[in-house]
Structure formats: C-alpha cells, structure tokens
Amino acid sequence: MTSIPIGRMLRSSTAGFTFGCSVPEPEVPTFGTFVKAPAQRGQAEVIGLIYDIVIEDDPFVRQMVAAPNLSEAYIEDQRQNRQVPVEVSVLAVGYQNGAGLGGHAIRPYTYALPPQPPITLDHIHQCADDEVRAFTERFDYFRLVLDSRDAPADELLAASLRRAAAARPPEARAVFLLNAGKELARLLAMDVVRLENLLRRFRP
Amino acid sequence: MSLELNKLTHQVEDLGKALADRATEFEQRLPAAKAVLDAIGTADDALRHKVVIAKNFRWAGAIPTEEPVNAAFSLPPHPPRVNVIAGDGSQIHPDRHGIALYYLINVGSIVFRHGLADAPVVRSQPQVFYEEADLYEEDGGLIPSAMIDVQRDIAELGELARLAGEEAKAAPTVALLDNGLLLYITLQTPNQRLIDESLRDYLAQLDRLKASGAAVAGVVDRPRAAGVIRLLRLAEMDEGEIGEDTLRSLGPFQHMSDGMLFNFLRPGERSALFLNASPANIDRYGPRGHAIYFFYLNAGRPGKDALLRIEVPEWIAHDKDKLDLVHAAIVEQCRVPDGFPYVLMRAHELAVVTxxxxxxxxxxxxxxxxxxxxxxxxxxxxxxxxxxxxxxxxxxx
Incomplete structure (x- = not known):
C-alpha cells in the first residue's frame, strides 16, 4: 500500500516532532494516528503517534469569524490560498533502521527514542495498515507513551490501540486488545485506578 | 533603550490634548463648511466660471459634475455574479550599504469570483533588477526611489489589465487598486523624460483595462485630500479675488479635509462625483480619455463608519451601470473585513515583502x-x- 504524504516537518527533537499541513490534504491527520518520518538521511524512519493538532488563527481570521453571511469563496481563500497553519505534534515511539534501503520485508523496529530527529521540511507519511500491524506486534512502545509529559498519555495509548486493532482482521482484534490489556496490567500494576480507566477506553 | 520614554511623558500628554482641541475646533467649523456645500447644490454657471478661472492658477480642487455636490447616493443592488480582481505591489529599494546593489518589485494579485464557491485565484510575481541599466540613471546616479515606485505602480496596473482581459469575458468585472489612479511622479521629479515615459506606460495600461470591458477603481483609505474643501473656498470668493495666493489658502476651512465634510454619508452611500482638477489630470489624463473622477463612499456598517475615496476614470464616471457596479462591489467587499475591500487586503498580503x-x-x-x-x-x-x-x-x- 502506498502511503500518502500528510505534511512537512516544522521542528523536531528525538522525543517527538511537529509537522505542518493544510486542511485540504487528502489524508487529514487525526489524534492517535501512526505516522512515520525519515531520519538520518533516509537511513531510518521514526515512528510516532499524533497527540495534538493545533489550528492557529491570526488577526485576519479573527476579523472574519465575526462577519455575518460569510460566502464559500472567502472560506476557500482562507483554507486553500493562505498559509493554513495546522500544526500537528507527534510523540516518537520507535524507529526502524535501514528503512530507506529498499526491499519489501518490513524491517524490525526498535521501541526507543531515535538516535536523530527528522529534519525540517521532510515529508511525513501516515503508516500503512501492514506497518501499523508490524509495529504493534510488540507492546514495548507503551512505556514511552505512558511516561510522556507532553502528550495526554492514556487517551493517546487507547486511541493508538483502537487504530492498531482496526488494522487487523476482525477475528484478530479481540485477541490483540486482550494481549495489550495484559501488558498494561503488568506495567500499571501499582496504579490500578489508572489501569482501569485506561482499559475502559479501548475494550472491545 | 535609546529612546527614553520617561522624557516624553509630558510631550505625549500635550500631543493628546492638542489633538482633542483640534477635533473640537473642527467640529465647530464644520457646520459652516457644510452650509457652503448645501448652498452650492448643483453647481451653477457662476461657480463653473470661477473654476475655469482657478484652473489658470493650477488650482487642485474638485470640479463639480452634474450631480448635486451635497447629494448622497444609496447603495445599488449587487449583481449575483461579479469578478473582483485586485493588485498591489511592494518593493525593496537598492541599498548601497547592503550585500549587493539590486532592487525588487513584487506584485500580488487576486481574482475573487463572487457568486461562485471556488477558491480565489492568487498570484505573487517578484522580479529582481540588477543590471547597470536598471540601477543607474544617464548621469551615473543611482535610480531614485520615486522611479522604482512608479515602476511598481505600472506593474500593479499591468497585472490588473492582464487579469481583466481574462476575467471580464466571463462576468462583470471590477478591478481594484490600493491607491489613487493619479501618478504622483509629476510632483516627485523634475525629469520630464521620466514623467513622459511613466505616464505613457501607465495610461497604456488604462487603455488595456478599458478595452477589456472591466471597471477599474482606485481605493484610498482614510483620505486626507481637500479637493472639495478647495471648491468651497472657491465658491466663497468673488471672481476678482481669485489668484494664486488667495487660492493657496483655505481661509476659514484651513486644515479641513473632504473626509470631515462627507461624514453625513450613511453606510453604503456614496457622495457626488467630482473631477480632479489637478494639472496632471487635466493636461495628461484628460486628453487620453482617462480623466480621473472621484467620490467618497461610506463602506462601513451602522455604528462603524468607514469613509473611502474612490477614484475612477471618466469612462466609468460616465457609465452609470459600471459606476453602480464599482459602488456595489466595493461595499460588498468591505463587508467581511469591516470597512476595507477584502481583495485589497489579500493583494497586499501577497505583495508585501517581510x-x-x-x-x-x-x-x-x-x-x-x-x-x-x-x-x-x-x-x-x-x-x-x-x-x-x-x-x-x-x-x-
């Protein structure tokens, strides 16, 4: 499956990155989506989860918000022609070495922060279903999400699990979510209240 | 901080008081000015004769048309389908202390198809000038800023003419410029060749606009002009008094502007049309069929007036349908940004070099x-x- 670019990198660190995109992109990013960005001159791919989407305003837009009977042409001008500052923040949850070296097999993932962040203006792609399935074969990225200070960790983890389940055949989804719940029970054994809240968010 | 603001405290307070005093004084003088405007009504032969005499002294006032000078014309209906195009330009002047000697002109434009849901078509066209022929005058001096500005003005109008040629075939089209339509080059340089060439190129673009069938208008926000005030002064004078010195002074209307006079216009209304009596208009634009007329327009809404000065060439001023189209289109364009045409704001945004x-x-x-x-x-x-x-x-x- 060919993935469609959904934006370009604005700023980044090893812990995560922020990319910009315009509203009319065909694949509008959503919260909890798995995305990938090239790093180390294309020798690696950083895998991340979208945890925040900010649509900035400016004084011009503020003025227009109050205008009565705003016709479509004004709205389309603002959305398509002006630089629409949609900023999407991503939490890095792993990376894949040798991503740019070709070959069809999905290479193994490392569930840790990447050695280098992506570079400004790099294209960001949404992960294809097979990539999501491969990345979530293991749950080692849970700890990075649960320990995140910037992202709403529990909401993000639950959203990512719902997406990962949806990327699997229907008959495999319940087993996947059950196994994810078991892993969370291990990680949050000392915080039963948080565990219960989290499990409620993604149970089938 | 080099500017020691604490040393300006008293001066700024005095500034505020002076502005308030002046506003009060203008309010006191305004009724007399309005009374003269009402007294003129439709200009009679006596006033027209005074205008003829005054023009001999390079009088830069407003020449009345057939419309009563104190009239207010209500907002005509806006057609369901109109193209509104706008152009604006910006420039980087050459900097002899900079990295390299060059200058840049950037023209932004927008085509807004009112009545369609399409996104407007926008364009930004920069051009950098660096050849010796671009940068230096015949005497070896660096190109003056005024010449670059007039090149920008011609480029703006040229872009409007190009777009009007394409758009006017599809629907009634109004082309707007964020400025008056009279080039000020005649006031900025004594170089007659530069003036001639600039006006020739500028008027050629007005020819193209006229041929396209589109309407064109220049929009001036917060106008400071006093052409109609000068007319009031002239109306108050006896023919024998008219002379260069007496015309230079505005007498009881000193420092007043047309904008103050036309504050009686209600939102959507325009004033009467006037012909600009400036010598450049009469001597240069008029013979080419592009004499510039103007009117004032309240493009605001109830509770928030927004007075604009709108300049149009004679082929718009004499065509009621096109004049109404300009009037209606500008008011509609001002509705969303609350007092200034949307397309001009966008054209500026596309042109400006930060x-x-x-x-x-x-x-x-x-x-x-x-x-x-x-x-x-x-x-x-x-x-x-x-x-x-x-x-x-x-x-x-």
Missing part, C-alpha cells in the same frame, strides 16, 4: 555570489547598525 523574507533573499544573493568566487559583505556602517540596533541586553545582577 523583513525575514528580505533577509532570506539576501542570503540567496550571498550564496550566488560565493559560488562565483565573490566575497559578499555589508558595509561596516550597516554592520554597526545591525549590532547597535538590536535589542540591548540588560545588565543583570
């Missing part, structure tokens, strides 16, 4: 020079200004 963009352009120039073995650097004076003009760091204990 400081950071200018720095980026300079960096591109540096790269191009280094690749050819040059060692670009700004003058030490410019470097010093960059160092000392930055925000000063404060001493911290």
């Amino acid at each position: 400081m950071s963009e200018r720095r980026d352009l300079d960096q591109m120039v540096v790269g191009a020079m280094i690749r050819r073995g040059l060692s670009p650097h700004i003058s030490q004076k410019a470097q010093g200004k960059a160092w000392t003009g930055a925000e000063k760091r404060r001493f911290r204990k």
Whole structure:
C-alpha cells in the first residue's frame, strides 16, 4: 500500500516532532494516528503517534469569524490560498533502521527514542495498515507513551490501540486488545485506578 | 533603550490634548463648511466660471459634475455574479550599504469570483533588477526611489489589465487598486523624460483595462485630500479675488479635509462625483480619455463608519451601470473585513515583502555570489547598525 504524504516537518527533537499541513490534504491527520518520518538521511524512519493538532488563527481570521453571511469563496481563500497553519505534534515511539534501503520485508523496529530527529521540511507519511500491524506486534512502545509529559498519555495509548486493532482482521482484534490489556496490567500494576480507566477506553 | 520614554511623558500628554482641541475646533467649523456645500447644490454657471478661472492658477480642487455636490447616493443592488480582481505591489529599494546593489518589485494579485464557491485565484510575481541599466540613471546616479515606485505602480496596473482581459469575458468585472489612479511622479521629479515615459506606460495600461470591458477603481483609505474643501473656498470668493495666493489658502476651512465634510454619508452611500482638477489630470489624463473622477463612499456598517475615496476614470464616471457596479462591489467587499475591500487586503498580503523574507533573499544573493568566487559583505556602517540596533541586553545582577 502506498502511503500518502500528510505534511512537512516544522521542528523536531528525538522525543517527538511537529509537522505542518493544510486542511485540504487528502489524508487529514487525526489524534492517535501512526505516522512515520525519515531520519538520518533516509537511513531510518521514526515512528510516532499524533497527540495534538493545533489550528492557529491570526488577526485576519479573527476579523472574519465575526462577519455575518460569510460566502464559500472567502472560506476557500482562507483554507486553500493562505498559509493554513495546522500544526500537528507527534510523540516518537520507535524507529526502524535501514528503512530507506529498499526491499519489501518490513524491517524490525526498535521501541526507543531515535538516535536523530527528522529534519525540517521532510515529508511525513501516515503508516500503512501492514506497518501499523508490524509495529504493534510488540507492546514495548507503551512505556514511552505512558511516561510522556507532553502528550495526554492514556487517551493517546487507547486511541493508538483502537487504530492498531482496526488494522487487523476482525477475528484478530479481540485477541490483540486482550494481549495489550495484559501488558498494561503488568506495567500499571501499582496504579490500578489508572489501569482501569485506561482499559475502559479501548475494550472491545 | 535609546529612546527614553520617561522624557516624553509630558510631550505625549500635550500631543493628546492638542489633538482633542483640534477635533473640537473642527467640529465647530464644520457646520459652516457644510452650509457652503448645501448652498452650492448643483453647481451653477457662476461657480463653473470661477473654476475655469482657478484652473489658470493650477488650482487642485474638485470640479463639480452634474450631480448635486451635497447629494448622497444609496447603495445599488449587487449583481449575483461579479469578478473582483485586485493588485498591489511592494518593493525593496537598492541599498548601497547592503550585500549587493539590486532592487525588487513584487506584485500580488487576486481574482475573487463572487457568486461562485471556488477558491480565489492568487498570484505573487517578484522580479529582481540588477543590471547597470536598471540601477543607474544617464548621469551615473543611482535610480531614485520615486522611479522604482512608479515602476511598481505600472506593474500593479499591468497585472490588473492582464487579469481583466481574462476575467471580464466571463462576468462583470471590477478591478481594484490600493491607491489613487493619479501618478504622483509629476510632483516627485523634475525629469520630464521620466514623467513622459511613466505616464505613457501607465495610461497604456488604462487603455488595456478599458478595452477589456472591466471597471477599474482606485481605493484610498482614510483620505486626507481637500479637493472639495478647495471648491468651497472657491465658491466663497468673488471672481476678482481669485489668484494664486488667495487660492493657496483655505481661509476659514484651513486644515479641513473632504473626509470631515462627507461624514453625513450613511453606510453604503456614496457622495457626488467630482473631477480632479489637478494639472496632471487635466493636461495628461484628460486628453487620453482617462480623466480621473472621484467620490467618497461610506463602506462601513451602522455604528462603524468607514469613509473611502474612490477614484475612477471618466469612462466609468460616465457609465452609470459600471459606476453602480464599482459602488456595489466595493461595499460588498468591505463587508467581511469591516470597512476595507477584502481583495485589497489579500493583494497586499501577497505583495508585501517581510523583513525575514528580505533577509532570506539576501542570503540567496550571498550564496550566488560565493559560488562565483565573490566575497559578499555589508558595509561596516550597516554592520554597526545591525549590532547597535538590536535589542540591548540588560545588565543583570
């Protein structure tokens, strides 16, 4: 499956990155989506989860918000022609070495922060279903999400699990979510209240 | 901080008081001015004769048309389908202390198809000028800023003419310019050849606009002109009094502007049309069929007036349908941004060169020079200004 670019990198660190995109992109990013960005001159791919989407305003837009009977042409001008500052923040949850070296097999993932962040203006792609399935074969990225200070960790983890389940055949989804719940029970054994809240968010 | 604001406290207070006093004084003088405007009504032969005499003294007032000078014309209906196009330009003047000697003109334009849901078509067209023929005059001097500005004005109008040629075939089209339609080059330079060439090129673009079938208008926000005030002064004079010295003074209307006079216009209403009596208009634009007329327009809404001065060539002023189209289209365009045409705001946004963009352009120039073995650097004076003009760091204990 060919993935469609959904934006370009604005700023980044090893812990995560922020990319910009315009509203009319065909694949509008959503919260909890798995995305990938090239790093180390294309020798690696950083895998991340979208945890925040900010649509900035400016004084011009503020003025227009109050205008009565705003016709479509004004709205389309603002959305398509002006630089629409949609900023999407991503939490890095792993990376894949040798991503740019070709070959069809999905290479193994490392569930840790990447050695280098992506570079400004790099294209960001949404992960294809097979990539999501491969990345979530293991749950080692849970700890990075649960320990995140910037992202709403529990909401993000639950959203990512719902997406990962949806990327699997229907008959495999319940087993996947059950196994994810078991892993969370291990990680949050000392915080039963948080565990219960989290499990409620993604149970089938 | 070099500017010691504490030393300005009293001066700024005095400034505020002076402005308030002046506003009060204008309010007191305004009824008399309005009374003269009402007394003129439809200009009679006596006033028209005074205008003829005054024109001999290069009088730059407003010549009344057939419309009563104190009239208010209500907002005509807006057609369901109108193209509104706008152009604006910006420039970077050559900086002899900069990295390299060049100048830039950037023209932004927008085509807004009112009545369709399509996104407007926008364009930004920059051009950099760096050849010796671009940069130097015949006497070896650096090109004056006024010449670059007039090149920008011609480029703006040229872009409007290009777009009007395409758009006017599909629907009634109004082309708007963020400025008056009279070039001020005649006032800015004594160089007659430059004036002639500039006016020739500018008027050629007005020819193209006229041929396209589109309407064109220049929009001036917060107008300071006093052409109609000059007419009031002239109306109050006896024919024998008319002379260069007496016309120079506005007498009891000193420092008043047309904008104050036309504050009786309600939202959507326009004033009467007037012909601009400036010598450049009468001597240059008129013979080419492009004499510039103007009217004032309240493009605001109830509770928030927004007075604009709208300039149109004679082929719009004499065509009621096109004049109504200009009137209605400008008011509609002003509805969303609350008092100034949307398309002109967008054209400005597309044309303006920000400081950071200018720095980026300079960096591109540096790269191009280094690749050819040059060692670009700004003058030490410019470097010093960059160092000392930055925000000063404060001493911290």
